[in-house]
Every structure is written in structure tokens, then in C-alpha cells.
Amino acid sequence: MADWLFHEEHDMFRETARRVVAQELAPHVEEWERDGFVPKDVFRRLGQGGYLGVRLPEEYGGLGGDALYEAVWIEELAKVGAGGIGAALSGHSTIGLTPLWRWGTPAQRQRYLVPGVRGELVAALAVTEAAGGSDVAALRTVAHPVAGGFRLQGSKLFVTNGVGADILVVAATVDPARRHRGISLFIVEKSWPGVKVLRRLDKLGWRSSDTAELFFDGVEVPAENLLGEVYGGFGYLMEIFLWERITMALAAVALAQKAVDEAIGYARARRQFGRPLNGFQVTRHGLVDLTADIEKARVLARRALYVHWLGQDATVAAAMAKAYAGEMVRRVTDGALQVLGGNGYMMPYPLQRYWRDARIVSIGGGTTEVMREILVKRLGIAQWMGG
Numbered sequence: 001m002a003d004w005l006f007h008e009e010h011d012m013f014r015e016t017a018r019r020v021v022a023q024e025l026a027p028h029v030e031e032w033e034r035d036g037f038v039p040k041d042v043f044r045r046l047g048q049g050g051y052l053g054v055r056l057p058e059e060y061g062g063l064g065g066d067a068l069y070e071a072v073w074i075e076e077l078a079k080v081g082a083g084g085i086g087a088a089l090s091g092h093s094t095i096g097l098t099p100l101w102r103w104g105t106p107a108q109r110q111r112y113l114v115p116g117v118r119g120e121l122v123a124a125l126a127v128t129e130a131a132g133g134s135d136v137a138a139l140r141t142v143a144h145p146v147a148g149g150f151r152l153q154g155s156k157l158f159v160t161n162g163v164g165a166d167i168l169v170v171a172a173t174v175d176p177a178r179r180h181r182g183i184s185l186f187i188v189e190k191s192w193p194g195v196k197v198l199r200r201l202d203k204l205g206w207r208s209s210d211t212a213e214l215f216f217d218g219v220e221v222p223a224e225n226l227l228g229e230v231y232g233g234f235g236y237l238m239e240i241f242l243w244e245r246i247t248m249a250l251a252a253v254a255l256a257q258k259a260v261d262e263a264i265g266y267a268r269a270r271r272q273f274g275r276p277l278n279g280f281q282v283t284r285h286g287l288v289d290l291t292a293d294i295e296k297a298r299v300l301a302r303r304a305l306y307v308h309w310l311g312q313d314a315t316v317a318a319a320m321a322k323a324y325a326g327e328m329v330r331r332v333t334d335g336a337l338q339v340l341g342g343n344g345y346m347m348p349y350p351l352q353r354y355w356r357d358a359r360i361v362s363i364g365g366g367t368t369e370v371m372r373e374i375l376v377k378r379l380g381i382a383q384w385m386g387g
């Protein structure tokens with residue numbers, strides 16, 4: 001049924017997306033969670049259908065949709081119930097390929113974006129470093145200008161798809177003295193001399209996505225692989241992060257809803273003290289409160305999506321949605337798990353995975369505290385408190 005934001009055409013696309021997720025992804029959740037990555041042939045199959053470029057123009061192999069269509073895809077992906085699959089695909093499309101589309105030259109788009117949208121090469125975005133995650137402006141990877149291009153030196157941490165990626169969009173400073181105004185983005189091919197995967201990182205959740213620590217040891221990057229304007233990197237990153245935050249909030253809402261739906265199903269079937277769990281008012285009311293919590297996050301996330309879709313500045317709406325949804329999904333998956341009692345703690349029940357996957361939403365893509373700091377600045381709260 002159409003709602004205030006999504007209309008019939010989106011509902012039709014949602015049906016298609018749901019089918020693709022059910023056929024191509026859902027049957028493999030356990031296998032990929034165990035292996036720690038989504039196989040490359042999955043990227044190729046999704047690429048053939050255009051699902052790696054839902055909002056990208058058809059001339060690049062995308063579906064030619066817009067932010068609303070991509071939001072539908074993100075929501076349906078989240079409902080597979082394994083955040084790592086969404087992370088691997090979004091690490092490629094949402095944060096890996098989007099910069100190539102937004103700021104790539106025609107040659108860069110043909111060389112990297114088109115095969116990326118087809119799923120023939122996998123992309124990753126490498127920004128975070130051991131020394132600086134929240135404080136992006138403090139990154140230490142340096143791109144020294146040399147004849148014909150730049151020499152890249154430094155390391156990156158927590159890079160989604162970092163092990164399997166064929167290309168990396170790397171943030172580095174060309175002039176550390178300029179702080180955030182000195183940052184540029186570069187397209188780096190993984191096969192180039194000096195690009196090293198130091199290690200695959202083991203982690204609590206998102207287990208079907210690979211996460212890596214990378215090292216760039218004097219990597220020669222030709223000038224034509226600078227992405228966009230030199231020194232334009234920080235602004236580009238803020239634009240990428242904004243969309244990432246909206247998509248993470250939308251995915252968190254979908255995951256939380258799945259958790260509650262499964263808890264409701266369990267509460268109907270499980271009997272204790274001679275009645276089903278949903279016969280206890282405390283259980284019923286708890287599920288109502290979780291549902292209301294999800295709804296608040298849904299309203300914020302969809303409003304942020306709408307503001308962004310209108311082409312307006314969604315910084316405040318996205319930060320608020322991400323901050324709220326990131327905390328909400330922790331509360332809600334925890335409350336849903338509680339309804340399952342001991343079974344909630346057992347690996348065969350997927351709720352334990354939702355609970356583990358939920359934990360990253362308040363950390364990745366900018367922590368809840370960083371979202372609140374953005375809101376403090378944008379809402380003028382610091383000045384107000386200072387009197």
C-alpha cells in the first residue's frame with residue numbers, strides 16, 4: 001500500500017527487491033556469516049540486474065532510480081537479517097561507487113564505475129585510521145605530490161570490503177598543515193605495488209562482510225586517479241557520510257522491525273504458566289513499547305530521506321535519524337531477544353545475530369556522540385547553553 005513517501009512504483013520495486021533478496025541472498029546467510037565475506041559472483045549477479053547502482057544512471061549500468069528507490073533496496077536488504085551482507089553491498093555501492101559517479105571524470109567512470117556497477121570489480125572506501133576515526137580531519141595518510149601524480153604513504157583501519165576489494169577510494173592529505181582543507185580522494189587499484197592488506201579483522205557482528213587493515217607503502221598514484229578537485233576531499237566525504245547515515249538509519253529500522261516481528265511470533269507460540277507469552281500483559285506492553293520506539297526512528301529516517309530527496313540540506317535530519325536509530329536498534333533487538341528467553345541466546349535463533357549486528361549502527365558512519373555534536377553545532381545549542 002502506498003504511504004506518504006513511497007508510492008505504487010516504489011511498492012512494485014520493493015516486491016522485485018524482496019524477490020531478489022529471497023532468491024540470491026537469504027539462502028546463503030549462514031554460509032557467508034561463517035566464511036566472513038560475500039562471494040564475488042554474488043556482486044556480478046546483482047550487478048547484472050542493476051542492483052549495485054539503483055540510483056545511478058542507466059548509461060553506467062544502473063537502474064536510473066533515485067534516493068527513494070535506493071532506500072527501498074536498502075530496507076529490503078536489511079530484512080535478510082544479516083547486516084554484514086548489507087554492509088558488503090553498501091560498502092561497494094553506497095560509499096565505494098557513489099564518489100566515482102559524483103566526482104569521477106568520464107574516463108574514471110568508464111574504467112572503474114561501469115565495471116563496478118556490473119559487479120566485475122568490488123569497491124571500498126578507506127577513510128578511518130588507527131589514529132583518527134571520528135576526527136576525520138586528523139587523518140595521517142599522506143599523498144605527496146610527485147612528478148606525474150602522488151605518492152601515497154599511510155595505513156587505514158576498519159575498511160569494509162578491504163580484503164576483497166579491487167579498487168579503493170582512499171582519503172589522504174596532500175597538505176597536513178591545511179587540516180581538513182588539505183584532504184583529497186584517490187582511486188587506488190588494489191593490485192598496484194605497495195598496496196597491502198595487513199590483516200582481516202575479526203568482529204562481533206556484520207560477520208558476512210570483510211573488514212580490513214590496509215597499508216600503503218609509497219604507492220604511486222597517477223594524477224588521473226585523483227578524484228574530483230585536489231583539496232575537495234573533506235566536502236566529498238561529508239556528502240558521502242550524509243547519505244550513508246540515512247541508509248544506516250533506514251536499515252536499522254528494518255532490522256529492528258524484523259526482530260520485533262519474530263519476537264511477536266515467538267510470544268504467540270511459546271507457552272509458560274499455562275498460557276502463551278503474549279497472554280502476559282508485561283510481554284504485550286513491552287512489545288508495544290518496542291514498536292513505538294521503531295516508529296519514532298522510522299519517522300526520523302524517512303523524513304531525512306525526504307529532505308535529501310528534495311535536494312535540501314539534510315545534515316540535521318540525517319544526524320538526528322542516525323543518532324536515534326543507532327540507539328533504538330540496540331534497545332529493540334535487546335528487548336526482542338529477551339522475549340525468546342534462553343532461545344534468544346542460542347545461535348540457531350537469528351535474533352542473536354540481529355542483536356550483534358545492531359551494535360555497529362551507533363558506531364559506524366559516525367558515532368552517536370559525533371551525531372550529537374553535529375546537532376549541537378547546527379541547532380545552536382552550545383551558544384544557547386553558554387548564555
Ligand SMILES: Cc1cc2nc3c(=O)[nH]c(=O)nc-3n(C[C@H](O)[C@H](O)[C@H](O)COP(=O)(O)OP(=O)(O)OC[C@H]3O[C@@H](n4cnc5c(N)ncnc54)[C@H](O)[C@@H]3O)c2cc1C
Pocket residue numbers: 091124125126127128129132133134135157158159160161203206211360363364365366367368369370373
Ligand atoms: C565494522 C566496521 C566497518 C567499518 N567500515 C568502514 C569503512 O568501510 N571505511 C571507513 O573509512 N571506516 C569504516 N569504519 C570506521 C568507523 O567509521 C569508525 O569506527 C567510527 O567513525 C568511529 O571511529 P573510531 O573507531 O576511531 O572511534 P573514536 O573516534 O576513537 O571514538 C571512540 C569513542 O569516543 C567518542 N568520541 C570521539 N569524539 C568525540 C567527541 N568529539 N565528543 C564526544 N565523544 C567523542 C566516540 O563517540 C566513541 O564512543 C568501520 C568501522 C567498523 C567497526
